[in-house]
Amino acid sequence: MQPRDLLQGQLDALRQQLNRCRDVADGKATPDRPEVVERLRRRVAARLDALVTQLERRHDVLAATVADDTQPAQGCWRELGQLTRDAAPVFDECLAFAQGSWARLHQLDEGLCTMADDLLEELAHRSDIGWLRFTLLATSEFYRDTADIIRIAYPDVSFWSLPLAAHEFGHYIGPKLVDTRKDPREYPLQTRLKGADAGLAEQQKVSGQATGGHTNKWHHLQEYFADVFATYTLGPAYAAAFILLRTNPFDADIEHGSHPSSAARIEGILWSLDAMAKPDAANAAAFGGMADWLRGFWQKTLQATGTAALPDVQLALVQQRVEDLLAMLASVTPERLCFRQQDWLRAEAAAGNLSQADPAGATRRDILNAAWLARLRVRQPDAYAIAKIADGAVALYQMVNTR
Amino acid sequence: MEDYVLMTRLDALRECLRIVAANLDSKAWAPEEAEDARVELLGDSSLWTGLQTLVTEINRHIGLLDQIDEKLWKAPPDQPAALSAAWVHYGKSLRDSEGLLRECLEIIGSLAIRNQDLDDKLLYVADELIRDCMTVSISDGNYYLLVNSVIFSDAFSRTRARIIRLRFPAWTIWNLPFAAHEVGHVANWYVLNQERDQDEPLRVLTPFKDNQRASLVANDADLNELHQAGGGEARQAEDWADARLRVLLADAFATYTMGPAYACSAIMLRLNPLAKALRDMPADLQRAHVILSTLGCMNGDEDSPTRPYNTVIGRLKDGWEKALERSTPASALTDAEKAYLEQLAEAFTRDIGPQIFTTAARYPDGSPKDGWTKAQEWANSWWDQRKNGKPFSLPDNPTGKLRDALNAAWLCRLSITGDFDVRSRGHNDLANTATRLCQAIIGSRAARKISSPDRIV
Numbered sequence: 001m002q003p004r005d006l007l008q009g010q011l012d013a014l015r016q017q018l019n020r021c022r023d024v025a026d027g028k029a030t031p032d033r034p035e036v037v038e039r040l041r042r043r044v045a046a047r048l049d050a051l052v053t054q055l056e057r058r059h060d061v062l063a064a065t066v067a068d069d070t071q072p073a074q075g076c077w078r079e080l081g082q083l084t085r086d087a088a089p090v091f092d093e094c095l096a097f098a099q100g101s102w103a104r105l106h107q108l109d110e111g112l113c114t115m116a117d118d119l120l121e122e123l124a125h126r127s128d129i130g131w132l133r134f135t136l137l138a139t140s141e142f143y144r145d146t147a148d149i150i151r152i153a154y155p156d157v158s159f160w161s162l163p164l165a166a167h168e169f170g171h172y173i174g175p176k177l178v179d180t181r182k183d184p185r186e187y188p189l190q191t192r193l194k195g196a197d198a199g200l201a202e203q204q205k206v207s208g209q210a211t212g213g214h215t216n217k218w219h220h221l222q223e224y225f226a227d228v229f230a231t232y233t234l235g236p237a238y239a240a241a242f243i244l245l246r247t248n249p250f251d252a253d254i255e256h257g258s259h260p261s262s263a264a265r266i267e268g269i270l271w272s273l274d275a276m277a278k279p280d281a282a283n284a285a286a287f288g289g290m291a292d293w294l295r296g297f298w299q300k301t302l303q304a305t306g307t308a309a310l311p312d313v314q315l316a317l318v319q320q321r322v323e324d325l326l327a328m329l330a331s332v333t334p335e336r337l338c339f340r341q342q343d344w345l346r347a348e349a350a351a352g353n354l355s356q357a358d359p360a361g362a363t364r365r366d367i368l369n370a371a372w373l374a375r376l377r378v379r380q381p382d383a384y385a386i387a388k389i390a391d392g393a394v395a396l397y398q399m400v401n402t403r
Numbered sequence: 404m405e406d407y408v409l410m411t412r413l414d415a416l417r418e419c420l421r422i423v424a425a426n427l428d429s430k431a432w433a434p435e436e437a438e439d440a441r442v443e444l445l446g447d448s449s450l451w452t453g454l455q456t457l458v459t460e461i462n463r464h465i466g467l468l469d470q471i472d473e474k475l476w477k478a479p480p481d482q483p484a485a486l487s488a489a490w491v492h493y494g495k496s497l498r499d500s501e502g503l504l505r506e507c508l509e510i511i512g513s514l515a516i517r518n519q520d521l522d523d524k525l526l527y528v529a530d531e532l533i534r535d536c537m538t539v540s541i542s543d544g545n546y547y548l549l550v551n552s553v554i555f556s557d558a559f560s561r562t563r564a565r566i567i568r569l570r571f572p573a574w575t576i577w578n579l580p581f582a583a584h585e586v587g588h589v590a591n592w593y594v595l596n597q598e599r600d601q602d603e604p605l606r607v608l609t610p611f612k613d614n615q616r617a618s619l620v621a622n623d624a625d626l627n628e629l630h631q632a633g634g635g636e637a638r639q640a641e642d643w644a645d646a647r648l649r650v651l652l653a654d655a656f657a658t659y660t661m662g663p664a665y666a667c668s669a670i671m672l673r674l675n676p677l678a679k680a681l682r683d684m685p686a687d688l689q690r691a692h693v694i695l696s697t698l699g700c701m702n703g704d705e706d707s708p709t710r711p712y713n714t715v716i717g718r719l720k721d722g723w724e725k726a727l728e729r730s731t732p733a734s735a736l737t738d739a740e741k742a743y744l745e746q747l748a749e750a751f752t753r754d755i756g757p758q759i760f761t762t763a764a765r766y767p768d769g770s771p772k773d774g775w776t777k778a779q780e781w782a783n784s785w786w787d788q789r790k791n792g793k794p795f796s797l798p799d800n801p802t803g804k805l806r807d808a809l810n811a812a813w814l815c816r817l818s819i820t821g822d823f824d825v826r827s828r829g830h831n832d833l834a835n836t837a838t839r840l841c842q843a844i845i846g847s848r849a850a851r852k853i854s855s856p857d858r859i860v
Binding site: 005006007008009010012013015016017020024063072073074076077078080081091092094095098099102103106108110137138139154155156157158160161243244245248249250297298300301303304305306376381383386 | 407409410483487497519577578671672725
């Protein structure tokens, strides 16, 4: 066996894997290519193509180095290790695309991904920041910037969880926000994130990790911003979906490296709603006391589970951070991005009788709010009553689609 | 008693579970055209029987949620303790369901890949190979489903849904032996679990593992230092040693059951001489040493009349050592490390494996019907075809086992040389033929099963 045969064998295998990913990106892997898969593929093909091409180029350079017997093998093995690690997230995206597009095609998402795509496109349009991707099913909601695909949690594919997609969209939008009034242009969230990473070296020293990663503060800032964005753009619907569907009161006071505690996030969300409802706010909207209503639910839940409320010092810190983010978001985005009083009034009108409502003038986010308002108004929220509201709201939502 | 948030949660979780149960129904996956349909997706396939465990588990969770709901509804409003208890039960049910739902999504993802034939029908071969490994090692004939993942480290904890994970997009016949490594995690866990209920003198793997862990800590400078510190740090060192040992034992198991095919896949395709030990992962150098040592033990003593794996061990050792010399001459294993890994491999192969697994678990080398002899016969015939410029063809009578087909493919592949195009074409042709051979073996099994339905195949 030649000295480089092992290296060559692993390189060949990696090339085959890249070829397989290219097939997915090029659509060769799905020969019948039904319309829905093809439509999604077109949206992501260029990005996947670029990512695979970068890896292929590195592979070619490495293959040439391996073929040159005068080059030391140590560097080749190191680069092969790095290339394999770098390829992993791209392979992951290709797999997610292949599986996710199939799931959409076969309605495993019960139409939720298409509804989420429409909602996010509406928000992109309002924010004046383009989004040409799509959503796919995954084990939880998350956003990955490898191919900018947003994940929707399976199997929670009910209409009620739709507002949660706006949070993930906030992760996409945040770094792209630009303050054009400044010269040179400033990216306000990126600036804040950079500031949050100032303590990175110190954190790495404590954790014993030498490279990579961000501070907890950086991660938390991302989450607070995504919450502020979702609340700012969807109003009470996001707050209701987050509080009623996602938060576990038992660990609500536990903070993680990647996420602030749920209790802190809820305070931030409710504070944002209150701030948007203040009479002196630029886009004041009363939201019919929804913030108080949700706060009441949440506090009762904390009492029932014996979970401590957020201490005052932490509460003040959360409010300070959210206030800054909300002001920043309002200052660099078009006014129409905000969920305003007129939007809420349309939602209230529709909530009265969703099945009879006239969608004329109603937007998708109005219908989301109308549905949540109708649901919270139900005195005895049995599964049948809730399903009926959801059915009416979905029908109305889809009428907006076709207008 | 009413709690709006809790009732909303109960409804949502119940709905999620119902959706998943519906999506695991074979009708949702039935191929549109029966002709040339994938066998495992058909309604009467044992895959669906295997998934019934999961559906039963889902229904049990739905029942628990119904009970919580009912208790909550009946509780008088002046009993906050009932509300608190309902939250506690819901919290537990949610935690249990989350793992279950994650596994279900992985399974559905794998079904989607199969439904589109994106894997060239290889995942079914992998399922059957896994079933062979489980049957011959611990007599577990259940259907284990291969799912795809980039992350490749936690098959050990994923035994509830009977799934084994294979890295995406490594869907070639060359990577299939890696499934045996994951099976090794499950099989070793299964044995350890069984031994927990046995009297101490009857246990085999447990004391072996404890002793090996202690030796591993003593042999590793970093782990040893941490262990000397005592208290929580000592426990941490033991946990990490335990995790490394699980990987080494899974390597030994995979080599023991798959024979040279696993050694070839690992050394030729996966292990990197520069990959150092992490806290909970052994260095690739150590893994390679265990794999080659296990194969060495299976090859017999120096004075054995037949040393069946001499050639293949020689080639793999030669390749690996050359790669080490050229890349990391300074980081070679010390004599003490080598001695530790060699005794681990030897004890597992000669003493532990035969006691805890069935006789058929070890890859056979003496039988003319199957095992290494059969693999050599097929490999030689393919090699002759290649030398004569003929395309690879299926053997006339595929009476061997799936693991023989993988060994035959690897044995023939080791002889293919040339530039990238020549190698690539040769490997692809060989892979296609070996895959078809595997499918023929599975097909003939199914035919035998139909002709004698009472016989366990």
